[in-house]
Amino acid sequence: MKHLLLLTCCAPCSPYVIRKLADEYCLTVFFYNPNIHPQQEYKLRLGEICRLCKNLDVKLIEGRYDPERFFELVGPLADTGEGGERCSVCFRMRIEEAFRVAKKIGAEVVATTLTVSPHKKAAQVNAVGRNVAQGEEIAFLEADFKKKDGYRISCELAKEYDFYRQNYCGCTYSKAESERRSDSHKTHRRG
Numbered sequence: 649m650k651h652l653l654l655l656t657c658c659a660p661c662s663p664y665v666i667r668k669l670a671d672e673y674c675l676t677v678f679f680y681n682p683n684i685h686p687q688q689e690y691k692l693r694l695g696e697i698c699r700l701c702k703n704l705d706v707k708l709i710e711g712r713y714d715p716e717r718f719f720e721l722v723g724p725l726a727d728t729g730e731g732g733e734r735c736s737v738c739f740r741m742r743i744e745e746a747f748r749v750a751k752k753i754g755a756e757v758v759a760t761t762l763t764v765s766p767h768k769k770a771a772q773v774n775a776v777g778r779n780v781a782q783g784e785e786i787a788f789l790e791a792d793f794k795k796k797d798g799y800r801i802s803c804e805l806a807k808e809y810d811f812y813r814q815n816y817c818g819c820t821y822s823k824a825e826s827e828r829r830s831d832s833h834k835t836h837r838r839g
């Protein structure tokens with residue numbers, strides 16, 4: 649069985665993908681998400697993935713929480729919005745780190761849970777993964793895990809585990825955008 653390093657974005661997106669891949673690969677889960685803001689939220693999401701990996705008896709590696717790196721790379725693109733260039737750079741930062749760790753631990757394949765979310769375009773995530781994998785001996789597993797009922801099953805499993813479920817992607821920009829959406833929704837309902 650090949651060793652696969654699974655870059656996870658959060659617990660709710662993970663159990664379906666872990667179950668799906670565990671038949672074919674020997675899995676290690678990798679949590680590297682310095683994009684998450686604030687740190688309290690990071691700790692909350694990390695706590696939930698620890699709980700899941702313990703429950704499923706899967707090894708978990710925590711990457712460095714280095715938000716300075718995120719702001720340095722993604723900050724200049726903040727205004728490009730969710731799904732735009734800032735997300736491609738954010739995906740790249742996390743997938744590149746997954747490749748570094750995969751090399752270190754001898755994993756042969758890297759995959760990510762990022763495509764479970766209906767807010768993430770698989771083509772965008774896979775293009776970044778393909779690009780990072782170029783010239784590497786490690787493969788990137790292209791997928792769209794939301795398909796074939798993947799998102800629905802993930803939601804059901806997240807309910808079963810009673811996971812904390814965030815209402816924004818992770819970074820301070822997505823948090824502000826989500827707050828603005830919710831304020832405008834309230835205004836429209838009042839108006």
Ligand code: SF4
Nearest residue numbers: 735738817818819822
């Ligand atoms: S919206 Fe999500 S994927 Fe995009 S930059 Fe923010 S944390 Fe990263």
